[in-house]
Amino acid sequence: MHTTEYFNDMMTRDVMNDPHAYYHKLRAHDPVYWNEKWGGWVLTSYNDIVKVLRDPAGWSSQRIKYLGEEMRPGDEIKYKPIFDVLANWFIFKDQPDHTRIRRLLNPVLTPVALEKYRPRIQEIVHSVIDRIEAGKQYDMVKEFSYLIPLTVILNMLGIPEADKDRDDIKYWSEQIGVLFFIRADEPRRREIACEGINSFVAYLSPLVEERRQNPKDDLISLLTQAEKDGVLSRDEVIATVVLLVFGGHETTTNLINNGSLAFIQNPDQWELLKQNPALVDSAVEELLRYDTSVKATVRWARYDQEVGGKLVKKDQRLLLALTAANRDPEIFPNPDKLDITRNPNPHVAFAHGIHVCVGGPLARLEAGETFRIMAERMELPKLMANVLEYQPAIVSRALNEFPVSWTTCPIAHNG
Amino acid sequence: MSKYEIKIDKFKCVGSTLCVMDAPEVFALNGEMQSHVIDANAADDEAILHAAQSCPMNAIILIDRETGQKAWPAR
Ligand code: HEM
Ligand code: SF4
Numbered sequence: 001m002h003t004t005e006y007f008n009d010m011m012t013r014d015v016m017n018d019p020h021a022y023y024h025k026l027r028a029h030d031p032v033y034w035n036e037k038w039g040g041w042v043l044t045s046y047n048d049i050v051k052v053l054r055d056p057a058g059w060s061s062q063r064i065k066y067l068g069e070e071m072r073p074g075d076e077i078k079y080k081p082i083f084d085v086l087a088n089w090f091i092f093k094d095q096p097d098h099t100r101i102r103r104l105l106n107p108v109l110t111p112v113a114l115e116k117y118r119p120r121i122q123e124i125v126h127s128v129i130d131r132i133e134a135g136k137q138y139d140m141v142k143e144f145s146y147l148i149p150l151t152v153i154l155n156m157l158g159i160p161e162a163d164k165d166r167d168d169i170k171y172w173s174e175q176i177g178v179l180f181f182i183r184a185d186e187p188r189r190r191e192i193a194c195e196g197i198n199s200f201v202a203y204l205s206p207l208v209e210e211r212r213q214n215p216k217d218d219l220i221s222l223l224t225q226a227e228k229d230g231v232l233s234r235d236e237v238i239a240t241v242v243l244l245v246f247g248g249h250e251t252t253t254n255l256i257n258n259g260s261l262a263f264i265q266n267p268d269q270w271e272l273l274k275q276n277p278a279l280v281d282s283a284v285e286e287l288l289r290y291d292t293s294v295k296a297t298v299r300w301a302r303y304d305q306e307v308g309g310k311l312v313k314k315d316q317r318l319l320l321a322l323t324a325a326n327r328d329p330e331i332f333p334n335p336d337k338l339d340i341t342r343n344p345n346p347h348v349a350f351a352h353g354i355h356v357c358v359g360g361p362l363a364r365l366e367a368g369e370t371f372r373i374m375a376e377r378m379e380l381p382k383l384m385a386n387v388l389e390y391q392p393a394i395v396s397r398a399l400n401e402f403p404v405s406w407t408t409c410p411i412a413h414n415g
Numbered sequence: 416m417s418k419y420e421i422k423i424d425k426f427k428c429v430g431s432t433l434c435v436m437d438a439p440e441v442f443a444l445n446g447e448m449q450s451h452v453i454d455a456n457a458a459d460d461e462a463i464l465h466a467a468q469s470c471p472m473n474a475i476i477l478i479d480r481e482t483g484q485k486a487w488p489a490r
Contacts, residue, residue: 054430054448112468344426352429
């Protein structure tokens with residue numbers, strides 16, 4: 001038997017290192033659990049989570065509005081960047097504002113629209129792999145995975161990809177991430193996020209202004225055109241660029257890391273992929289399910305309503321544990337087994353409903369090309385640590401360090 | 416009559432409503448908040464293909480009635 005104290009503390013080292021075991025226990029104990037310490041309900045059953053995600057009329061995503069309500073008088077001025085920028089992220093908007101921005105972006109991020117980026121993505125993956133030497137130790141987190149998604153999203157937006165730009169942007173994104181991803185007890189989390197937002201906006205403003213004058217074939221120009229057409233406000237243009245960079249790389253970076261680790265721990269599945277490269281799309285779906293990068297998202301009740309037999313009051317919040325849904329034994333037979341041929345695989349790694357990840361098709365393309373080319377050119381790396389530690393976060397499933405080494409050089413790539 | 420037979424993969428549809436917004440005469444959400452076809456002939460072929468391609472999950476499958484071949488998604 002586990003105690004209330006055990007279930008209420010979602011930030012322990014054990015929960016960080018193995019969220020799956022914790023969520024299995026919580027689901028068995030109470031799939032709609034009131035967590036007094038977190039101050040909300042924690043949902044762990046697939047069917048309950050999907051029901052909430054598909055009902056935007058019942059559940060709000062307006063995180064910044066609720067953040068405002070938690071604050072003290074004067075804080076709104078102190079944390080102005082949060083309200084100017086993050087409140088304009090469409091991930092935190094309800095209908096109809098959400099719909100207006102989502103419909104603008106969706107057409108350029110669909111699977112068919114993204115095909116034109118495939119050759120560039122392949123080039124980027126090859127160039128990252130080309131630098132690997134046999135026998136040397138690498139930290140996948142800092143020297144491998146993030147380079148692919150971050151370079152791709154900057155390329156699509158039309159932001160310079162020079163090392164300096166890329167490193168700065170990565171740093172500011174991490175600062176913003178402190179607000180959402182890192183432990184809620186980091187006392188300076190709002191200040192740190194404001195610093196990141198201010199620096200990023202100062203960097204972007206002249207670039208966006210330039211694109212306003214001289215549009216190109218990139219996503220920033222698409223947004224500035226929408227501003228001219230009266231669809232977006234000036235603040236929404238900048239906010240959407242920040243959101244795409246922020247949402248567009250950490251998550252996919254973690255998918256590449258967590259996926260590589262899953263293969264190291266299940267070498268039979270790596271061999272299966274090497275023998276059958278056509279399985280790569282299905283493998284990516286399974287990696288998204290098995291150890292998903294976004295462990296949870298939050299919704300607020302728009303009115304009193306019942307979920308899984310419990311009465312949730314208006315304005316109470318729900319933590320939807322996507323990680324738990326993805327291993328719910330009621331939906332996924334043998335949920336703790338990595339099976340790259342799993343079919344069907346209706347995971348919720350990108351959520352469901354109107355907020356379903358707009359970057360999902362891009363993440364699938366990037367991860368698909370990464371694992372396909374890795375399987376073609378490389379052996380499975382060796383893990384160079386006995387214990388791996390994860391960042392203390394409720395939302396992101398992110399390794400602190402992921403030291404690996406390859407015994408052979410990548411096979412040369414001609415083309 | 417439409418060139419396509421339209422199917423929705425219920426394991427893939429997540430209820431984003433994007434197809435409904437694109438072609439409201441053709442698609443609607445059911446009680447499970449998943450897309451279903453209300454009238455496959457209510458829009459022209461191009462609009463139907465466009466709506467299918469706007470689905471982020473590739474959940475809309477189009478079969479060419481004449482050839483019986485899958486016309487979308489490509490793979
Ligand atoms: C493996 C990679 C990724 C995962 C696991 C992931 C996960 C998610 C999840 C769970 C949501 C829904 C959040 C909610 O409903 O509260 C979401 C939304 C979103 N994601 Fe991703 N994401 C990934 C990659 C990307 C990429 C590459 C981009 C950028 C192109 C991106 C941009 C966004 C945006 C803008 C939204 C808001 C969509 C909306 O509100 O309509 N994501 N993502
Ligand atoms: S666009 Fe796709 S996922 Fe969205 S409702 Fe239509 S079929 Fe379902």
